Amino acid sequence: MGKRVLIALGGNAMTTSDGSAAPADQWHAVRRAMTHVAALMSAGHQVVLTHGNGPQVGNLILKNQLAAHTVPPVPLDWCVAQTQGTIGNLIMNALEQAPAPEPARVATVVTRTLVDADDPAFQRPTKPIGRYFDEDEARRFEEQGQIWRRFERGWRRVVASPDPVEVLDAPAAIALMELGYTVVAAGGGGVPVVRDPDGTLRGVEAVIDKDLAADVLARAVRATDLVIATDVPHAVVGFGGPDAKPVEAVTVRELRELQDAGHFASGSMGPKVEAALRFVEQGGERAVITSLEHIGEALSGNIGTRVSRGVEE
Ligand SMILES: Nc1ncnc2c1ncn2[C@@H]1O[C@H](COP(=O)(O)OP(=O)(O)O)[C@@H](O)[C@H]1O
Numbered sequence: 001m002g003k004r005v006l007i008a009l010g011g012n013a014m015t016t017s018d019g020s021a022a023p024a025d026q027w028h029a030v031r032r033a034m035t036h037v038a039a040l041m042s043a044g045h046q047v048v049l050t051h052g053n054g055p056q057v058g059n060l061i062l063k064n065q066l067a068a069h070t071v072p073p074v075p076l077d078w079c080v081a082q083t084q085g086t087i088g089n090l091i092m093n094a095l096e097q098a099p100a101p102e103p104a105r106v107a108t109v110v111t112r113t114l115v116d117a118d119d120p121a122f123q124r125p126t127k128p129i130g131r132y133f134d135e136d137e138a139r140r141f142e143e144q145g146q147i148w149r150r151f152e153r154g155w156r157r158v159v160a161s162p163d164p165v166e167v168l169d170a171p172a173a174i175a176l177m178e179l180g181y182t183v184v185a186a187g188g189g190g191v192p193v194v195r196d197p198d199g200t201l202r203g204v205e206a207v208i209d210k211d212l213a214a215d216v217l218a219r220a221v222r223a224t225d226l227v228i229a230t231d232v233p234h235a236v237v238g239f240g241g242p243d244a245k246p247v248e249a250v251t252v253r254e255l256r257e258l259q260d261a262g263h264f265a266s267g268s269m270g271p272k273v274e275a276a277l278r279f280v281e282q283g284g285e286r287a288v289i290t291s292l293e294h295i296g297e298a299l300s301g302n303i304g305t306r307v308s309r310g311v312e313e
């Protein structure tokens, strides 16, 4: 029987790995991703999609900043909403064109995600966005009050990334799913909003981790499986070292121990493992972390880091 599968598409599915996010690269990457998604749909699974936006939202806020003397800049949460629109548009075009017995009907929901105004993440920016720069350029941006960090491939701006509490527009996604649409929702983790004491919602400048938001969305839409599609086939213990060992079939208990022991890097594999753990711990059937080209095999249980509640099937 077909499953209801939430697929979280990582940066490699959206653009090239250098973070430049040129339009042609984005279109090429999304088209490739959608051939894999369409294959799952053709196999009878109902798919819900979410996606990252780190390179895109960073580039967009930078453009706002560079053009600030000419046109009024918009805040980061507006940029998140804009990237949901542009990436959702690419996904809709690509999925509707992908080879499948029937053309897909696809809808993108501009989605707000509730966060806690007191989340300590607002005081401690960790989320890398935009393209890489060299140190001199990064230092110039720092003089304007931004926070930049050195990564392996260069310097990148980092912004606050609060924990997602609730995907507020999940009911709209569910309504569209019930009408037969394949839905794209909570792109870029969702537009971060806080609830003020008078009950009104207010956008806040942050970028939510898309894997953690994918877990919250997956539970809201009652997905059976959460698939986190990235550019490596497994989460690995001892990553990059001589004793590197892929994590394959694993229970939440075993994986929680590995996570607590610090085996997965905080800016990359860590949130994916955390999202997979939270999903299964809170009642989801199964979570898988694998590379995009393996998502079909991952669902049939042959590849990937496959997280289950008890003894793996
Ligand atoms: N323990 C680990 N196991 C596997 N990959 C890891 C690990 N630690 C860090 N990584 C890195 O995490 C990357 C995937 O994370 P990320 O780049 O954030 O993905 P995406 O943009 O696809 O969401 C892999 O390309 C790999 O280099």
Ligand SMILES: NC(=O)OP(=O)(O)O
Binding pocket: 010, 011, 051, 052, 053, 054, 055, 128, 187, 188, 189, 207, 208, 209, 210, 211
């Ligand atoms: N919002 C988010 O987590 O995007 P990336 O996965 O592209 O970093």
